[in-house]
Amino acid sequence: MKILVLISNVPDTTTKIRFKSDNTAFDDAGVQWIINPWDELALTRAVELKEMGGVSLITVANVGNATTEPTLRKALAVGADDAIRIDVEARDAFEVATQLASVARDYDLIMAGIEASDYNGSAVGGMLAELLDIASVSSVSGINIENGQLFFNREIDGGSQVLSVTTPVVAIVQKGIAKEPRIPAMRGIMMARKKELKVTAPVSAEDRTSFVRFELPPKKAACKMVAEDNAKELIRLLHEEAKVL
Amino acid sequence: MSILVYTENWDGKFKKFSFELVSYAASIAKQTGSTVTALSIGNVADSELQKLSNYGTNKVLKITDDRFNSLDNKAMSKAIVAAAKAEGAKMIILAHNNLGKALAPRVAVRLQAGLETGVVALPVSFDPFIVKKKVFTGKAFAEVKINANVKVITLAQNSFEPVELHHSETIEAFNPQVADSDFTTTVKETNKVTGKVLLSDAEIVVSGGRGMKSGDNWGGLEEMADLLSAGMACSRPVSDEGWRSHTEHVGQTGKIIAPNLYMAFGISGAIQHLGGVSSSKVIVAVNKDKEAPIFEVADYGIVGDVFTVIPQMIEAIKEMKS
Known part of the structure; x- marks a missing residue:
């Protein structure tokens, strides 16, 4: 089984969010870039599945310019076998999915994180599946391979399901897919330097959405403090003032 | 059209x-x-x-x-x-x-x-x-x-x-x-939890963090959740430690919720946690550290020990309800 893991290159989740002076673009000055947290969990599970046997290849793919290469190198250090970077700026989900569709045909299992932590689109995985006209399963919190067949755990409201699925399939994964993201070991980092990071030219693709402007949320009023021994007053405030109890 | x-x-x-x-x-x-x-x-x-x-x-x-x-x-x-x-x-x-x-x-x-x-x-x-x-x-x-x-x-x-x-x-x-x-998927098995308020439906959510100290100390929060028909949630360290199920983890990489009232006990409010709860209408924080970032987004707060405050709150809720 061959696995493709889609990798989004995002600002570190502790980044203080700022926009350029006219508020039309994210200000990336001084920002640390990381593998999107859900993509990192997806990759971790892919590596675990390979270690258990039954997976012959893990490829990671990203749409972006050369500045995303350190993120792909990290993915190689975590355990991917090779990487593909489609050399074009990521503009919107449809454009990214169109680019990825051009390299995704030969894989049995395509893994995507439930969303990217920057623009929170939740769209690329599903779009890619539709472009390839293949199955997709969202809210996946577990993937197992038994006798060459894929089984997914899917979260539903108030519970979970075990599914079998036809391949190829896009699994859109979330919390639970792997316990903790795998940190690259020194050996992995050394080996990653020798692995192939293929840069491919983009296909022609349209974008259908564009950012007009950004804004930060309004500042919250100061927190009203209640004394430690006066929980009764807190409940009264919630009941009478905030009217939420 | x-x-x-x-x-x-x-x-x-x-x-x-x-x-x-x-x-x-x-x-x-x-x-x-x-x-x-x-x-x-x-x-x-x-x-x-x-x-x-x-x-x-x-x-x-x-x-x-x-x-x-x-x-x-x-x-x-x-x-x-x-x-x-x-x-x-x-x-x-x-x-x-x-x-x-x-x-x-x-x-x-x-x-x-x-x-x-x-x-x-x-x-x-x-x-x-x-x-x-x-x-x-x-x-x-x-x-x-x-x-x-x-x-x-x-x-x-x-x-x-x-x-x-x-x-x-x-x-x-x-x-x-x-x-x-x-039709590409076949459901082999469905497991539903019954009798619990779904986090996505809950108008009130009661949530605990590292300040709860272990998985054995959740009786008070569970009682409070029952009294208020609230959903139970937790921060990431809690689910990572296995004190609570990962299905209760709210935050950037867990569930993102927007209840009317979110009450955080012993949660410092790391930026990743706040990402999952900041849309709540009213946020209450109880934490022993008055510098905890959770107080920057909270509407009401108590600086104090969760194990002192929780039983008092339960009493006050019972009184309000009677």
């Missing part, structure tokens, strides 16, 4: 979120001179479908084909696309929840539509078509222009208050041609 709303059902019933979607669509329909058609997939009684008209649907298309019970993403999106085409819909609205997020991207591709997810308000403008959404997990908002004739959007929960309208509504059976080969 018509607006198509996919109204998911939960065991044959709609929820407030369903009415938020319909009401949102009705409000856009009014501004653009359109009609609202709801699409229902599954076994829903006509009396339940009629409730949608209270919020402004003109028509309901119902699909009762049992094959869709597996919630197959490929097949369901084909059905929604077929309904959109049959209605000549220029806008398709879905919920920004598990199922909506799974289907909307597929529907958008098939209809050559522009997609925006997690929309939080009525469109800023119609020409050009601009909507507002959260980005950076609640740390900012963006206005996004959709540059396509057909628009697909997913609406965030609790972002539009349902308004009763009482349209007259027709209910029609709808039988889209979806091939067996489009």
